[in-house]
Amino acid sequence: MEKIYIICVEDQREVLNTIATQLSSLDQYVIIEECESAPEAEELIEEIDTKGDFIAVVVSDHVMPGKTGVELLTTLHNDQRFSDTKKILLTGQATHMDTIQAINMAGIDYYLEKPWQADDLLHKIKILLTSYIIQKGLNYKLFLEVLDQETLFGLLKQTP
Amino acid sequence: MEGKGNKLSSFTDTSWLKKHFFSNPAQKVLLKKGETILKQGEKNDRIYYVASGKLSGHHQPENGSILLIFQTGADAVLGIYSFFSPDGCSYTTVTADEDTTLYYMSKANLPAKDHPDHLLFSEHILPIIVNEIYLRQMLVVRNATQMEVTLKKLMQSEKLATLGQLAAGLAHELNNAIGVLQNKTQWMTDRLKTIFNHKEFDHVYPMFVKGLEQGQHCSTAEARKRKEQIKKTLKIDDRLAKKLARINLTDDEIQQIAKQNQSTAIEEMDEFWEIGMALHDMQVASTHTTHVIRSIKDLGSQNHSNVQACDLRLTFKKSLSLLSNMTRTISIDLAIEKGLMLVAREGDLIQIWVNLIKNAAESLVNAHTPNPSIRLVSELHQDSIQIQIIDNGPGIPHHLLSTIFQPNVTTKVSGLSFGLGLGLSIVQKIITSYGGTISVTSQAGRTAFNIQLPKA
Numbered sequence: 001m002e003k004i005y006i007i008c009v010e011d012q013r014e015v016l017n018t019i020a021t022q023l024s025s026l027d028q029y030v031i032i033e034e035c036e037s038a039p040e041a042e043e044l045i046e047e048i049d050t051k052g053d054f055i056a057v058v059v060s061d062h063v064m065p066g067k068t069g070v071e072l073l074t075t076l077h078n079d080q081r082f083s084d085t086k087k088i089l090l091t092g093q094a095t096h097m098d099t100i101q102a103i104n105m106a107g108i109d110y111y112l113e114k115p116w117q118a119d120d121l122l123h124k125i126k127i128l129l130t131s132y133i134i135q136k137g138l139n140y141k142l143f144l145e146v147l148d149q150e151t152l153f154g155l156l157k158q159t160p
Numbered sequence: 161m162e163g164k165g166n167k168l169s170s171f172t173d174t175s176w177l178k179k180h181f182f183s184n185p186a187q188k189v190l191l192k193k194g195e196t197i198l199k200q201g202e203k204n205d206r207i208y209y210v211a212s213g214k215l216s217g218h219h220q221p222e223n224g225s226i227l228l229i230f231q232t233g234a235d236a237v238l239g240i241y242s243f244f245s246p247d248g249c250s251y252t253t254v255t256a257d258e259d260t261t262l263y264y265m266s267k268a269n270l271p272a273k274d275h276p277d278h279l280l281f282s283e284h285i286l287p288i289i290v291n292e293i294y295l296r297q298m299l300v301v302r303n304a305t306q307m308e309v310t311l312k313k314l315m316q317s318e319k320l321a322t323l324g325q326l327a328a329g330l331a332h333e334l335n336n337a338i339g340v341l342q343n344k345t346q347w348m349t350d351r352l353k354t355i356f357n358h359k360e361f362d363h364v365y366p367m368f369v370k371g372l373e374q375g376q377h378c379s380t381a382e383a384r385k386r387k388e389q390i391k392k393t394l395k396i397d398d399r400l401a402k403k404l405a406r407i408n409l410t411d412d413e414i415q416q417i418a419k420q421n422q423s424t425a426i427e428e429m430d431e432f433w434e435i436g437m438a439l440h441d442m443q444v445a446s447t448h449t450t451h452v453i454r455s456i457k458d459l460g461s462q463n464h465s466n467v468q469a470c471d472l473r474l475t476f477k478k479s480l481s482l483l484s485n486m487t488r489t490i491s492i493d494l495a496i497e498k499g500l501m502l503v504a505r506e507g508d509l510i511q512i513w514v515n516l517i518k519n520a521a522e523s524l525v526n527a528h529t530p531n532p533s534i535r536l537v538s539e540l541h542q543d544s545i546q547i548q549i550i551d552n553g554p555g556i557p558h559h560l561l562s563t564i565f566q567p568n569v570t571t572k573v574s575g576l577s578f579g580l581g582l583g584l585s586i587v588q589k590i591i592t593s594y595g596g597t598i599s600v601t602s603q604a605g606r607t608a609f610n611i612q613l614p615k616a
Contacts, residue, residue: 064489
């Protein structure tokens with residue numbers, strides 16, 4: 001069975017721990033990876049892609065040393081191989097320009113403001129995971145436990 | 161207010177008027193020093209010509225202090241305004257500053273309309289009237305400009321004061337909230353420690369303590385590497401190996417696990433480690449928040465805090481924690497020697513560092529400088545401490561270097577930041593108040609602010 005990855009990128013250790021803990025209920029079905037910087041995430045993403053596995057969702061902080069979250073997600077957005085990968089941007093203090101850039105350049109799917117609610121993040125991730133799995137034509141039945149039912153039904157109705 | 165001399169402009173020739181109107185000995189007035197010739201608000205139907213001496217005119221507003229309107233000397237003309245104005249009242253009280261000789265003409269002396277002198281009088285008095293209007297206009301402009309400057313200054317100092325009060329209020333509110341979180345975290349940690357330190361938890365208690373004391377010890381990259389090793393050693397799946405990898409176990413401990421019912425044991429160990437780690441993170445986060453709040457408070461209450469011996473390095477640390485968000489993408493080299501003490505208000509020092517580091521950080525970020533860095537260096541001299549704040553940004557434009565410490569000079573053209581152009585002028589003011597100096601050298605790739613503060 002192909003492996004599905006969710007990648008979390010956040011330079012602040014405690015915040016990264018929090019994301020990982022909040023997503024731990026998914027880890028029986030998908031692999032949650034943690035990265036402390038954008039370059040680390042890029043390296044890992046290459047590795048996963050080489051093995052032929054899937055990257056369903058990338059959750060990234062915005063302000064990080066070296067490369068920002070928007071830059072990371074923009075790189076990903078412009079890469080054909082990851083055109084279906086869902087992107088969530090976390091941010092503590094977004095200015096108007098950052099927001100515009102994130103939407104226009106990085107094609108992000110969801111914008112989450114810090115501090116966020118665990119339920120909110122988990123719910124969004126499930127929705128995005130569901131549409132990724134359907135888009136990729138993967139066997140969704142193997143993942144039913146971690147999919148968003150409403151999204152799933154909606155998508156199944158559309159695809160004959 | 162500075163009164164300008166009521167001198168007539170050069171194209172005004174008073175000789176004709178003097179000869180025809182201001183030379184009658186019967187209309188000559190001698191004023192002793194301190195005597196008054198015109199009174200504000202009183203009727204005046206004379207024009208005075210000053211033959212010699214000095215006078216000044218004052219105006220007293222209804223609810224205000226006396227303002228000096230003009231000072232004047234020989235060859236000037238007085239009373240033009242009240243003589244020609246509709247209400248005929250003097251606008252100022254005119255007093256002799258020294259013994260003064262005046263000649264006057266009254267309305268009765270005015271030539272009749274059909275008299276040839278009528279036209280000549282008009283011709284000669286006109287430049288004097290224009291001059292009077294000009295002087296009054298200048299006064300209005302000067303006052304308006306002065307008012308604008310004063311108002312601006314007032315607004316700026318008010319803005320800063322408000323900001324300080326706001327910061328202090330905010331700090332107080334946040335302190336209460338964070339205090340609760342910090343104390344309850346501590347309480348919960350103590351409680352759980354007691355509960356878990358029990359026979360039935362013997363095998364997992366060390367994991368709880370490890371999480372509590374170390375948090376997640378290794379980097380994510382290290383954890384991934386370690387996971388692969390553990391996967392091979394214990395022949396377990398990815399998910400479990402990952403859990404073990406982040407706990408930072410010794411090889412011995414891993415060997416122990418190999419003998420047990422692996423998956424249950426690992427799940428349980430991880431669970432207890434994670435509880436410990438969560439408490440650890442809560443403590444780290446609340447401590448960090450407390451530091452930030454304290455720094456904000458120090459900044460806001462700078463005027464109330466006392467002069468005391470301050471640890472220089474500590475003031476830099478506090479400043480950096482205030483700016484941590486802004487400087488996250490910048491590598492900061494804190495090379496301030498340990499144990500250097502300065503006698504100062506801590507808030508003052510923090511305000512200086514914050515301003516200078518913030519400027520450096522903003523220029524680095526705005527210029528997208530590759531490998532942005534700020535170096536903070538100290539050097540101990542015989543009777544002073546030299547501090548340098550050096551960045552590798554684009555530098556300060558050459559034409560601004562000489563004016564950079566003046567108020568209202570700013571390189572920040574746009575943005576949400578406080579680009580009032582006051583920062584460096586305040587910094588210089590504070591440094592000067594301690595008998596220190598600040599200077600700057602700047603070229604592309606290296607801008608250094610040098611601060612010299614006397615040792616106590």
